Amino acid sequence: MGEEHYRRSRRQLPPELEDARCRIQAIAKGHGLDFFDTVFEMCDYDEINMIASYGGFPTRYPHWRWGMEYLQMQKGYEYGLQKIYEMVINTNPAYAYLLDNNAFVDQKLVMAHVFGHVDFFKNNAWFAHTNRKMLDQVANHAAKVRRIIDAVGETATESWLDTCLSIDNLVDPYRDHIKRTRALDDEPPPPGSHKLPARSYMESYINPPDYVKRQEREAVARAERAKTFPEAPVRDVLGFVLEHGRMLRWQADILSIVRDEAYYFAPQAQTKIMNEGWASYWHTKLMTEQILEDAEVIDYCDHHSGTVAMRPGQLNPYKIGLELYRDIHKRWDRGQFGKDWIECDDAVAKRDWSRPTNLGKDKIFEVRRTHNDVTFLDTYLTEEFCRRVGLFTYEFDKKSGEYLVDSREFADIKQKLLFMVSNHGQPRVFVSDGNHANRGELELTHEYEGVDIQLDWASHTLGNLARVWGRPVHLRTRIESKDAVLHHDGEHFTYEGPKPAAGRK
Amino acid sequence: MILNIENDLNRFRQIVKGRVRKDLKRYMSSGEIIGKQGDKFVSIPLPEINIPRLRYGKNQTGGVGQGDADEGDKVDGAEESAGQAGDSPGDHLLEAEISIEELAEILGEELHLPRIEPRGKKNITATRDKYTGIARVGPQSLRHQKRTFREALKREISAGTYNSAAPVLVPRKEDVRYRSWNSKADPQSAAAILYVMDVSGSMGREQKEIVRLEAFWIDTWLRANYKHIETRFIIHDAVAREVDRETFFRTRESGGTLISSAYMQVDSLITEFYPPDEWNIYLFQFSDGDNWSAADTRTCIDLLKNRLLKSVNLFCYGQVESEYGSGQFFNDLRGDFGSDERVVLSKIPDREAIMGSIKDFLGKGR
Numbered sequence: 001m002g003e004e005h006y007r008r009s010r011r012q013l014p015p016e017l018e019d020a021r022c023r024i025q026a027i028a029k030g031h032g033l034d035f036f037d038t039v040f041e042m043c044d045y046d047e048i049n050m051i052a053s054y055g056g057f058p059t060r061y062p063h064w065r066w067g068m069e070y071l072q073m074q075k076g077y078e079y080g081l082q083k084i085y086e087m088v089i090n091t092n093p094a095y096a097y098l099l100d101n102n103a104f105v106d107q108k109l110v111m112a113h114v115f116g117h118v119d120f121f122k123n124n125a126w127f128a129h130t131n132r133k134m135l136d137q138v139a140n141h142a143a144k145v146r147r148i149i150d151a152v153g154e155t156a157t158e159s160w161l162d163t164c165l166s167i168d169n170l171v172d173p174y175r176d177h178i179k180r181t182r183a184l185d186d187e188p189p190p191p192g193s194h195k196l197p198a199r200s201y202m203e204s205y206i207n208p209p210d211y212v213k214r215q216e217r218e219a220v221a222r223a224e225r226a227k228t229f230p231e232a233p234v235r236d237v238l239g240f241v242l243e244h245g246r247m248l249r250w251q252a253d254i255l256s257i258v259r260d261e262a263y264y265f266a267p268q269a270q271t272k273i274m275n276e277g278w279a280s281y282w283h284t285k286l287m288t289e290q291i292l293e294d295a296e297v298i299d300y301c302d303h304h305s306g307t308v309a310m311r312p313g314q315l316n317p318y319k320i321g322l323e324l325y326r327d328i329h330k331r332w333d334r335g336q337f338g339k340d341w342i343e344c345d346d347a348v349a350k351r352d353w354s355r356p357t358n359l360g361k362d363k364i365f366e367v368r369r370t371h372n373d374v375t376f377l378d379t380y381l382t383e384e385f386c387r388r389v390g391l392f393t394y395e396f397d398k399k400s401g402e403y404l405v406d407s408r409e410f411a412d413i414k415q416k417l418l419f420m421v422s423n424h425g426q427p428r429v430f431v432s433d434g435n436h437a438n439r440g441e442l443e444l445t446h447e448y449e450g451v452d453i454q455l456d457w458a459s460h461t462l463g464n465l466a467r468v469w470g471r472p473v474h475l476r477t478r479i480e481s482k483d484a485v486l487h488h489d490g491e492h493f494t495y496e497g498p499k500p501a502a503g504r505k
Numbered sequence: 506m507i508l509n510i511e512n513d514l515n516r517f518r519q520i521v522k523g524r525v526r527k528d529l530k531r532y533m534s535s536g537e538i539i540g541k542q543g544d545k546f547v548s549i550p551l552p553e554i555n556i557p558r559l560r561y562g563k564n565q566t567g568g569v570g571q572g573d574a575d576e577g578d579k580v581d582g583a584e585e586s587a588g589q590a591g592d593s594p595g596d597h598l599l600e601a602e603i604s605i606e607e608l609a610e611i612l613g614e615e616l617h618l619p620r621i622e623p624r625g626k627k628n629i630t631a632t633r634d635k636y637t638g639i640a641r642v643g644p645q646s647l648r649h650q651k652r653t654f655r656e657a658l659k660r661e662i663s664a665g666t667y668n669s670a671a672p673v674l675v676p677r678k679e680d681v682r683y684r685s686w687n688s689k690a691d692p693q694s695a696a697a698i699l700y701v702m703d704v705s706g707s708m709g710r711e712q713k714e715i716v717r718l719e720a721f722w723i724d725t726w727l728r729a730n731y732k733h734i735e736t737r738f739i740i741h742d743a744v745a746r747e748v749d750r751e752t753f754f755r756t757r758e759s760g761g762t763l764i765s766s767a768y769m770q771v772d773s774l775i776t777e778f779y780p781p782d783e784w785n786i787y788l789f790q791f792s793d794g795d796n797w798s799a800a801d802t803r804t805c806i807d808l809l810k811n812r813l814l815k816s817v818n819l820f821c822y823g824q825v826e827s828e829y830g831s832g833q834f835f836n837d838l839r840g841d842f843g844s845d846e847r848v849v850l851s852k853i854p855d856r857e858a859i860m861g862s863i864k865d866f867l868g869k870g871r
Contacts, residue, residue, distance in 0.1 A: 050510040058509065065556065067517035070510050071601070158516075165556045310571040319571075394580045395567040403580040406567065416569050427559050451561045460557035 011042045017098070020108050020291075027290050028115040032365065033282065035118035036132075037093035040111065042100045048087055049073045051097060055265065056089035057138040061145035061257070063161055085307075086110040090121040090268070092132035105296040106303060112286040116279030119368075124274070126267040126372050129176035134264055141257045148250045160251055164258040166464040169426055171259065172235035173266045189219050234431040237444065237465075238262065244434055246470030255468065269424040270372045277321015278368050280308060284322070315420075320389075324376070325364050327385050333360035350384075373421040381417065383410040391417075419449065427453050432476070442469045446477035453477055455486075455495070462488035521601040524551055526611050533863070534856035536718050546602040554601075609729030612722065616863060619870030621730040621785075634686040643683025652682035695733035696785040696818075698723065699774065701767045703792035705742040706759040712825040715853055716791040717754045719823060722863050723789060731785065737774060741767035743797070747774070764796050764834065765804040772812050781816040788813065788820045789866070794832035802837050814847050821866045826854045847871070 013021060021040055028035070043051065053069035054060045085106065088096040096114040098107050121127050131137055149157045194215040198206035225231055234240045238259045242252060268275065284304060292300055308319040331337055335355030344350055367376065386408075393416045395406040407413070419425070433443035442465070446453060458475065465488070466473045472489040484497025525532060532538055538549050570580055612618065639652055657676040661667035702708070702716055728734050738753035739745055742760035745767040771788060779786055796802045814820060824835045835850060842848040849869065851862035 053510065062512055062516070064513055064517040064520050066510060067513035067515070068554070070514055071517065162556060166558055169558050169560075315569050315571065390571050390573055391569055392572070392574065392576075393567060393569050400579075403567070405570075405574045405576050405578045405580055407576065413569055416567065420568060425561070427561060429559060446559075454560055454562040457557045458559055461559050464557070 011100075013040050013042060013098075016104070017042075017107055020104075021111055024108060024111045024286065024291060025115065027286055028112065028119075028282065031282070031286070032361075033115055033119040034123060035094070035115055036091075036122050038088075038096055038114060038118050039093050040096050040098055040114075043097045044100050045077060046074075048097050048099055049077065052087055056087060056095075057135065059135065059139040059142055061138075061142040061161075062149070063158070063165075065165070086113055088114045088117045089134070090118075090127065090130055090132070091134050092122075094118040094121065095135075103299060105292070105299050108291055108296075109283055109287055109300060109303060112283040112291065113279045115286075116282035117275060119282075120271070120275050120278045123369050124267070124271060124372075125370055126177075126270055130264055130267060131260075137260065137264075141261070144253060144257065148254065152250060157254070160254055161258070163464040163467050164255045166461050167238060167241075167468065168258050168262040169424075170237035170429055170465075171262050171266060172239075173270050173423070175236055175239075175263065194219070229434045230431055233445070234434075235428075237429060237431055240431045240434065241442070241465070241468050245468050247468060251468075267372075270374075273317040273321040273324075273373045273421065274368065274371060274376050275321070276318045277323075277325050280318045280322040281325045281364075315417075323389055324380055324385065325367070327382070328367060328380055329360035329364050331360070332363035333358055335359075374418060377414070377417050377421060381414055386410050386413050419451075427451075427477075429475070436474060440471045442466075442471065442473040444473065444475045446475060448478040448481075450481070452479050455479070458486055459488065459493040459495075462486055463490065463493065466490040518601075518603075520554065521549070521551060521603060522607060522611060524554060525549060525603060525608070526615060529611060529615050530860050533718065533722060533860050536714065536721075546604050547608060548600050548602050550600050605725055606729055609725050612726055612863075613729070616860070616868070618726065618864070618867050621727075621870055632688045632690055634688055636684050636686050638685040638687040640683050640685035641679075641681075643685055647684040649682045649684050653680055656680040656682060694731055694785060695735070695783070696727055696731040696787060697779045698727060698734065698736045698787045698789065699739065699771055700736065700753065701739045701741065701745075701771060701788065701790040701792075702753065703742070703762055703764070703767075703795075704740045704756050704758045705762040705795070706757075707762075707793050707795055707827050708757070708825070709827055712791075712793060712827050713754055713757075715825050715856060715859060716823070718856070718859050719791070719853070719863065719866075720754075720789070722859070723787075723866065726863075726867050727787065735779075739767050739770050739774075741770070745770040761797050762792075762795050763801050764790075764792065765801050765808060768805055768808040768813060772808065775813075775816050779816075786817040788817045789823065790821070791823045791825060792834060793827040794824045794834040796834050796837075802834065805834075806837065806841050809842070814842075814845070817847065819849065819866075819869065819871045820847055821849045821851070823862055823866070824850075824852050826852070 012018075017040070025038075049070055051058050053066045053073055060066065085099065085102070086096065088094060094114075094117075096111075096118075098110055102110070121130075145157065145161075194212050195207045230240065238255070242255050242259060245252075245255075247255070287300055287304075308316060308322060310316050310319050333356065334353055335341075335357045336350070336353050341350075341353070344353075367380070371379065387410075391413050392408045393406045393412050394403045396402075397404045422428075428447040428449075429444050430447070431442065432445040435441070436443040444465075453475075462473055462475055467490055472487060474488075475486040477484055477486065479497050482498040484495065487494045487496075532549070538547050574580065613620075636647075639649060653676050654674055657674045657680040658667065660677070660680060661674065700720060702713075724734075724736065736750070738748050738750055740748055740753060740756055740758075741763065742758040743763045743766065744760075747770065748756065767790070775781070775786060796805070809820065822835070822838055824832060826832070832852075835852065838848070838850055842850075846869065849866050851865040853859060853862045
């Protein structure tokens with residue numbers, strides 16, 4: 001029902017916008033953008049707010065947090081604090097929404113921007129495994145949740161949904177791209193099975209004793225590992241508890257719905273800078289080179305600069321992404337890459353570097369196909385770039401209670417940026433033991449990176465995880481760089497470790 | 506398109522209400538919602554309604570910014586950034602709005618407050634305009650076609666020019682009729698709330714804050730019970746004067762205390778503005794219980810007995826505790842009016858007691 005219902009309920013573009021759409025689509029195609037069919041629809045402000053609060057899918061399952069987000073967005077709009085310009089969802093065909101009281105030039109800007117996004121959705125490798133019929137799936141999920149509500153009641157369903165949503169960020173964004181587990185034998189192979197057949201006088205050459213010994217040791221270790229559960233640490237905590245946790249059928253259904261939707265949205269969080277940068281790159285290029293009428297230039301500039309404005313101390317993904325693509329384009333046009341470039345120490349030579357190769361355009365298309373935010377920044381963020389754009393890192397100063405500029409060193413900036421984008425700036429946690437203390441308890445380990453987990457939130461989250469798992473759960477982490485373990489048995493939270501700094505619950 | 510967000514929105518509102526209900530006592534004693542009071546809504550901070558997730562502590566991560574600040578400079582607006590600037594809703598405090606009526610409803614249910622049975626003759630009337638009338642003049646947009654043609658028909662018939670075989674009616678200027686409004690009177694019960702507070706030197710900041718909180722909840726409840734409410738504020742030390750709400754909660758004087766001065770002021774207000782047969786009058790007095798002399802206390806009690814209590818629905822005396830106050834006035838009042846059902850006496854030693862004293866004050870249903 002999803003897509004059909006969806007299509008019937010919206011408004012088509014008026015003729016002048018339809019003309020503009022055809023033209024922009026042709027121009028975008030001409031530049032090599034390759035996108036799904038894109039359906040544009042007109043919405044008024046209430047509608048676009050509503051769609052946005054459902055994460056782009058108006059047919060989502062009933063839950064209070066959509067209402068909460070809607071209320072916040074509405075308030076932001078009423079007070080003139082924020083305004084959604086565009087909204088596009090990753091499906092095939094893609095759906096995009098235009099705000100009906102936007103000016104004509106804004107609509108054109110948004111369309112050009114949207115074609116950039118859809119091209120990105122279609123071609124970026126990290127989106128390869130997303131469900132392009134998500135509209136239908138989301139509607140099916142909603143139907144299922146409604147059936148569950150009919151069966152077990154609204155309160156039970158809602159509180160279980162809240163529980164599941166509380167752990168919905170414990171997913172493995174690389175799940176579809178890496179095979180993490182291999183089946184292991186839990187019996188070590190008999191001694192001597194690592195030896196190759198050899199005549200006695202060749203024995204020490206073909207089967208060197210220390211090599212054979214090492215092989216045997218590793219085989220034993222592998223077999224030992226196979227007896228642990230899970231065999232290797234599991235990043236997909238949600239998947240692990242879904243498979244092994246103790247819950248009722250309907251509860252598992254809801255958990256798997258939450259997990260499916262979390263995985264659908266994961267690539268968007270993984271490629272925020274790249275995706276927005278790409279769309280901004282193309283809207284500026286298309287608008288300024290081909291689409292703009294003379295009379296629209298001022299308005300366009302005004303709105304574009306609003307989109308890419310950096311407030312002091314804030315990182316705008318549109319701006320950083322856009323600037324990086326431009327930088328890459330320029331560098332690969334001028335041949336500023338490869339061994340010679342990297343090994344060149346001469347700042348003047350670097351500045352005046354010119355070995356025209358005109359590979360810029362090919363390069364940015366390649367980048368948009370293969371990278372995510374982490375690899376993108378890791379590979380293409382350069383010292384020159386940081387200096388030119390004027391980036392700095394800041395830290396919270398406990399004494400003054402304010403954020404202070406910390407460093408302008410390239411290495412610091414890069415590290416901080418990578419920290420912010422990896423795992424979407426959230427703690428990385430994996431299942432380290434699914435049968436902790438041989439009591440069927442779940443032990444998670446946090447990969448500590450110098451930043452503490454917020455304890456009051458963690459205690460509630462662990463409580464929810466314990467409810468899903470059906471047995472007590474533990475989280476190994478570090479607080480103020482000292483080992484700490486958080487326990488929750490579904491009823492009570494306990495904590496072992498250094499006393500956390502004052503000011504936190 | 507139907508906005509199917511309505512259901513989710515209503516559910517969220519229910520959750521907010523439930524949360525307020527649960528934490529009512531905290532909200533009543535903390536005052537965090539009072540600063541956010543609008544005409545029809547109050548805004549309530551709800552930090553813990555969000556879905557908890559594993560995340561880094563708020564001030565832990567720092568971030569990357571852009572600009573030309575030097576090392577050690579302060580960063581503006583860094584709190585909201587954290588890598589996701591642009592379009593994601595930041596980690597801000599959630600505030601939900603709740604209407605005064607809803608808040609009063611929760612208050613009433615939680616404290617088991619009885620609905621107030623208004624007295625008085627409902628002489629206060631509000632007028633409402635309804636477009637039920639007809640006029641000869643008006644804007645074209647309100648032209649009443651049927652009436653206009655009826656008038657034209659009347660005229661033609663009486664002039665004998667109407668031909669029923671070929672019924673052509675051309676309204677003339679004098680035939681045209683317009684819709685127009687009639688004013689309808691709506692009788693309403695009205696209430697006046699008179700607040701009296703001792704602002705002598707012995708009343709400290711904390712005492713005033715308690716009074717402010719009390720007044721907020723009293724207002725909320727009475728507003729939900731009466732369509733028309735007027736509030737007046739009287740402060741007194743050795744002399745009394747009427748002030749506005751702002752001044753009422755801010756003023757601190759240093760003089761002595763003559764409670765009778767305030768009572769006289771109240772009396773003259775009632776005589777001048779609020780005839781008791783038309784108004785439901787509520788008199789709330791807050792003091793630390795110190796009066797200048799026993800003689801003045803006598804005057805006060807006489808005033809109450811012979812004048813004020815005859816006019817008011819309810820006289821509530823709330824005694825806050827201060828370091829300096831003796832609290833004697835409470836005992837004096839109890840001696841004379843302990844069994845009078847028009848009088849409620851309540852002690853409010855600290856913020857925790859606000860909820861109880863509100864219940865005392867409003868629990869009578871008068």
